[in-house]
Amino acid sequence: MRHYIGKKLAKTASCKISLDKQTLDLYSIDSSSYSVKPFAVAFPKNEKEIIKILRFALRHKISVTPRGAGTGLVGGDLGTGIILDMKHFDKIKIGRGFVQTGSGVFKGELDNTLRKHERFFGPNPSIGPFCTIGGMIGTNASGSHSLKYGSTIDNLIQVRMVTSKGKIMILPKKDHATKKILGMITPQIQKRFPCVSKNSCGYRIDKVTSYSDVQKIVAGSEGTLGIITSAKLKTFLLPKRAVLMIIAYKTLKEAVTDVPKILRLGPSAIEMIDHNIIQHITYKIPNWTKCLLFVEFDDKIFKKRVKTQQISSGKTILAVTRHNQIAQWWTFRNLALTYSLNSISKQETVFSIIEDSTVPVHRLPLLLDLVKYLTSRYPMRVVIYGHAGNGNLHIRPILKKKDSALIKNIAQEFFSGVISIGGTITGEHGDGLARSEFVKLQYGDDIYSVFKKVKQFFDPTNTLNPGKIITPQNSTVS
Ligand SMILES: Cc1cc2nc3c(=O)[nH]c(=O)nc-3n(C[C@H](O)[C@H](O)[C@H](O)COP(=O)(O)OP(=O)(O)OC[C@H]3O[C@@H](n4cnc5c(N)ncnc54)[C@H](O)[C@@H]3O)c2cc1C
Incomplete structure (x- = not known):
């Protein structure tokens, strides 16, 4: 039966469909510790093929999960139904102050293209070039420079996606659908969201305040509201100069206590690593160091560097301005996950x-x-x-x-x-x-019930990545 439906899907979709064990095994894992075997993997080349797959999935009650590069850390791109590998959605078009990009475009490809125009996309996950724009929107990804340039949600101008009913939806748009979405969200509900600068939990209805920012509901929606095919993203001019300061601390507490003070100077990044990571860095660091802060400024660099040294309680062991030195130190920071895995013994x-x-x-x-x-x-x-x-x-x-x-x-x-x-x-x-x-x-309960309404509105048949964000298994505290 499984094989029969798979063959039918291949015929209907008119794109490559893989049903072989090797491909299914490959797509049953990502960068998380989870493993879920899919029914089939599809490689659509255009929206028409996605629509055919979604209509087929609806008829046969099979789920559909979009996938970018599979670098997600929480199993968001794993599913038992059809996995859509979005790699063919790979077009990039540069505009003035923005870029129009396919959801399957790799971050590295986007960076290279934008660099030629002396521009960049703000959110920079530590995984570097290896994630896709669809995955970044799906998780509301961010990175070290999100401190100054925002998370993906802050840079998402427009999104184009296919809904589970097989319709093209472009957000923002002043239409009946947007009116309905806005009708579900009240300022009272929005006020109860945590007051933090980054958040990828649930649907970000707190960021949707008018019809012109309704696209933000898709950021962090993990493929549960629609299959994103392209997006318009804000870009920034590459900074001309930067200084990266490495500040050593005797305790983590001292370091984090300095952070709010340094923030007042408007840094482009403040990152932190503990002694487990530090031991893997090939640079002479004082042996009392238990924590390093990486503090970067990309404007008024001389003044801000001096001021930081005056207000911080740590010891500045290095301040680099040359591009290759800054890049080398960011590599140390970006390898933190790898270094932490290297810090565990075989028994752990x-x-x-x-x-x-x-x-x-x-x-x-x-x-x-x-x-x-x-x-x-x-x-x-x-x-x-x-x-x-x-x-x-x-x-x-x-x-x-x-x-x-x-x-x-x-x-x-x-x-x-x-x-x-x-x-x-x-x-x-x-x-x-x-x-x-x-x-x-x-x-x-109240906010969660709005989330359920949002999901119901976009995906009434629960076809898109079921079990993510909205799930029947809810943990309570005893
Ligand atoms: C070493 C390492 C370091 C990392 N560092 C960071 C970091 O600093 N900051 C950070 O934010 N993340 C980080 N991550 C996590 C990960 O890289 C990001 O979440 C990234 O944005 C995922 O992109 P992806 O293309 O791999 O997406 P996937 O893992 O393939 O998918 C992620 C989610 O997006 C959905 N999705 C994918 N494509 C689409 C689409 N076209 N339409 C709708 N939904 C879609 C998927 O269904 C899934 O729910 C790191 C991961 C690793 C392994």
């Missing part, structure tokens, strides 16, 4: 679930207290790095052995703590298979 296991919380910056010391409390309560140690300037820390717990019940207890306790200090359980990686069950815990 590292898990992702509490790896992306974001709190108001002045509450970072409280987040560290929460981590300290959990390490005293549970048999684990942690590696910490991340986007300190946004209050977004990647906390990687390391356990002696994999124990799902223990991981869930840690996650529940950690998330309750993060929410109680005004944070979000995910600042950039999204909900996916890892955190969708905690979305209701984050927002409560």
Whole structure:
């Protein structure tokens, strides 16, 4: 039966459809620790083929999950139905102050094209060139320079997508659909979102205030509202000069306490790594160092560098302005996930679930207290790095052995703590298979019921990436 439906799909879709074991195995994993075997993998070349696949999926009650490069960390692109590999949506068109790009365009390709016009796209995930624009919109991705240039949601001008009913939808648009979406969102609901600079949990209805920004509802929607085929994104002029300062601290607490002070100077990035990561850096760093801040300015660099040295309690061990030196130091920072995996022994296991919380910056010391409390309560140690300037820390717990019940207890306790200090359980990686069950815990019944209405409006048959963001498994706190 499975083979018969697969063959029928191949005939209907008129694009390449893979049903062989090797391809299905390949698409059953991504950069998370999850594994879900799909029914088929499709490689559509245009919107017409996507529409045919969606209509087929609807008729046969099969789910459809869009996929970019599979670098997502939460299993958001895994599904049991048809996986749409969007790689053929690869066109780039430069405009004045914006770029029109296919959703399958790789970030590296976009960077190279924009560089020729002395421009860049603000959000820069540490994975560098290897993710796609569709995946970045799907997760509302960001990076070190999001501090100054925003997350994907802040740079999304327009989105073009295919809905589960097989219709083309362009947002923003002043029409009946937009009116309906706006009708679901009230300022009272929006006020109850966490007051953080980055958030990839649930649907970002807090950013939708008028018909002209209704496209923002798609950022971070993880392929659950529509299949994005292209988008119009804001671009910036490449800064002429920059200075990257490396500041050493004796404790993580001292470092995060400095962050709000440095923020007042308008840095383009403030990133942080702990001693587990530092030990892999091939540069002589004072042996008392437990934490490094990477502070970058791309305007008034001399004045801001001097001021930072005056106000920070750490020791500036380096300040580089040459492009290749800055790039080398950012490589150290971007390899933090790899270095943290190198920091664990063969007997240990590292898990992702509490790896992306974001709190108001002045509450970072409280987040560290929460981590300290959990390490005293549970048999684990942690590696910490991340986007300190946004209050977004990647906390990687390391356990002696994999124990799902223990991981869930840690996650529940950690998330309750993060929410109680005004944070979000995910600042950039999204909900996916890892955190969708905690979305209701984050927002409560009222906001969650609006999320359900949003999903129902865009995808009434629950065909698009079911189980992500909206899920029947909701965790509560005991
Ligand atoms: C080493 C490493 C470092 C990372 N660093 C960062 C970081 O600094 N910041 C950050 O934000 N993330 C980071 N990530 C996570 C990841 O790179 C980002 O989430 C990235 O945006 C995912 O892009 P992708 O193309 O791989 O998407 P995928 O993983 O393929 O998909 C991600 C989600 O988007 C949806 N999606 C994909 N294409 C479409 C489409 N056309 N239409 C609708 N939905 C779609 C998918 O269904 C899925 O839910 C890192 C990952 C790794 C492995």
